[in-house]
Amino acid sequence: xxxxxxxxxxxxxxxxxxxxxxxxSSGSDTTADxxxxxxxxxxxxxxxxxxxxxxxxxxxxxxxxxxAKVGDTVTSEAGEQTMVSRxxxxxxxxxxxxSLTIEKVNGVSGTLKGEAAALMDKEEIEYIQVDMKTSNxxxxxxxxxxxxxxxxxxxxxxxxxxxLMSDHIDGEYLGQVNKEGTSxxxxxxxxxxxxxxxxxxxxxxxxxxFEDIGEEIEVDVNLNK
Numbered sequence: 001x002x003x004x005x006x007x008x009x010x011x012x013x014x015x016x017x018x019x020x021x022x023x024x025s026s027g028s029d030t031t032a033d034x035x036x037x038x039x040x041x042x043x044x045x046x047x048x049x050x051x052x053x054x055x056x057x058x059x060x061x062x063x064x065x066x067x068a069k070v071g072d073t074v075t076s077e078a079g080e081q082t083m084v085s086r087x088x089x090x091x092x093x094x095x096x097x098x099s100l101t102i103e104k105v106n107g108v109s110g111t112l113k114g115e116a117a118a119l120m121d122k123e124e125i126e127y128i129q130v131d132m133k134t135s136n137x138x139x140x141x142x143x144x145x146x147x148x149x150x151x152x153x154x155x156x157x158x159x160x161x162x163x164l165m166s167d168h169i170d171g172e173y174l175g176q177v178n179k180e181g182t183s184x185x186x187x188x189x190x191x192x193x194x195x196x197x198x199x200x201x202x203x204x205x206x207x208x209x210f211e212d213i214g215e216e217i218e219v220d221v222n223l224n225k
Contacts, residue, residue: 070225078116081108081125084193085223096205096214097138098173100146104131105221107192126187127162128153128198133180136173142213143206145171147183150201155190162186197222 055071063074073082085107093100106129117123134146147169151159167181187195202217 077114079110079112079114079123081110083107084109085195085225087221087224090219090221093202093217093219094214095144095202095217096207096212097136097140097142098144098205098214099135099137100144100202100217101133102130102200102219102221103133105129105198105223107195107223107225109192126190126192128159128185128187128192128195130161130183130185130200131180132169132183133178134169134173135178136176139175141175141208142173143171143210144173145169145203146179147171147181148203149183151185152199152201153187153190153195154197155187155194157187157190159185159187193225195223196225 055073056068057073057075057080058066058068060074060076068074068083070083070086073080083106087105088103090102090105093102108125108127108129110125110127112120112123112125128151130149130151132146134144136142136144147161147166148171149161151157151161153159161183162185165186166183169179169181173179198221200217200219200221202219204212204216205214207213
């Protein structure tokens with residue numbers, strides 16, 4: 001079973017809604033036709049904005065060219081997944097020479113079918129997805145396990161990333177190298193829509209003698225809905 005079937009192919013999506021207004025006339029040159037035209041323009045803009053904001057359903061292939069936003073649903077042969085929360089650009093955090101960038105955290109609610117449901121032995125999944133990058137700024141050999149962070153949720157769960165579905169970010173940094181990947185935390189007793197905040201706990205970076213050369217990293221994330 002291809003792991004990519006479980007991923008919402010999302011990246012940073014920035015939307016700017018421009019407000020369309022008209023200048024008030026200081027004289028008596030405005031005609032009834034002008035007023036009617038202005039009203040139609042405003043109504044058209046409002047309708048277009050509402051349509052843009054409305055949740056969409058798209059295939060995984062379509063999602064490769066059009067990023068999903070909160071409320072959107074992505075379908076594939078494995079089932080469908082709806083993004084219920086999303087926080088972009090969480091921040092950059094350091095432990096010794098290691099820099100950890102958390103690019104994105106998503107909350108997803110999904111249903112599975114066919115082989116995917118059989119593989120997971122369930123038809124419904126709820127999970128938190130964490131996209132991150134790491135880099136070592138030194139020439140030294142450093143150990144840092146980004147893909148082993150423990151997560152806690154405001155709903156009272158303590159979770160480790162699912163090793164089958166998550167990317168394995170190798171913990172050994174042989175000099176100035178960069179790595180990236182995604183971790184999936186499958187909720188056991190919560191719905192993704194009920195998770196308003198999470199905390200991620202990363203162990204400190206280690207040197208060649210497996211001694212701490214930085215601080216542990218603790219990241220609080222509020223999920224936008």
